[in-house]
Amino acid sequence: MRILKSYGTEGGVIVSTAAIPEDFDTKEPVFIDFDELPVPFFIEEFKAHGSKKAFLKLEDIDSLQDAEELVGREIYFSLEEDDDFAGFAGLEVYDAKTAEPVGTVKEYVDIPSNPCLEVELPDSEETILIPCHEDLVDRIDEKAGRIFLRIPEGLL
Numbered sequence: 001m002r003i004l005k006s007y008g009t010e011g012g013v014i015v016s017t018a019a020i021p022e023d024f025d026t027k028e029p030v031f032i033d034f035d036e037l038p039v040p041f042f043i044e045e046f047k048a049h050g051s052k053k054a055f056l057k058l059e060d061i062d063s064l065q066d067a068e069e070l071v072g073r074e075i076y077f078s079l080e081e082d083d084d085f086a087g088f089a090g091l092e093v094y095d096a097k098t099a100e101p102v103g104t105v106k107e108y109v110d111i112p113s114n115p116c117l118e119v120e121l122p123d124s125e126e127t128i129l130i131p132c133h134e135d136l137v138d139r140i141d142e143k144a145g146r147i148f149l150r151i152p153e154g155l156l
Helices: 064-070
Strands: 003-007 012-016 030-034 037-041 043-048 053-058 092-095 101-109 116-120 127-131 137-141 146-149
Touching (some): 003 053, 101 127
Parallel strands (some): 092 146
Antiparallel strands (some): 012 053, 030 037, 043 053, 101 116, 116 127
16 A cells, blocks of 8 residues: 555645555554665554545654655555565475475564575474575475575575
């Protein structure tokens, strides 16, 4: 969902209500991308503005100038909803170059600027972190439960 426009001089913005989840909790932060990183903002005020829009006032956005910086930016109600890699737990990881098994994805680790997959090595309880970026994903075989990654040299 995008921030449509600023509203007033106190830092308010107008957003479309079409993409707002039904179980949305105004006590939870929303996330807005800055330099490709999600930045959390807490909501001070939220109210319907017509049938398809809403007024949103975020903490620390206190002027028209601050609100104008947000116009056109994507706003997310949850990182998990927009995270393409969060459902990878349990997939078997293979090196795309050698087609050799590397391990099993234990979980997705959302490290700012460097999201990773925590991979449990075979026949061991040891885990390693492998950078998880769409450029490193060679292919995913959902039927077989496998993900083939172009793993950076020297990581293994």
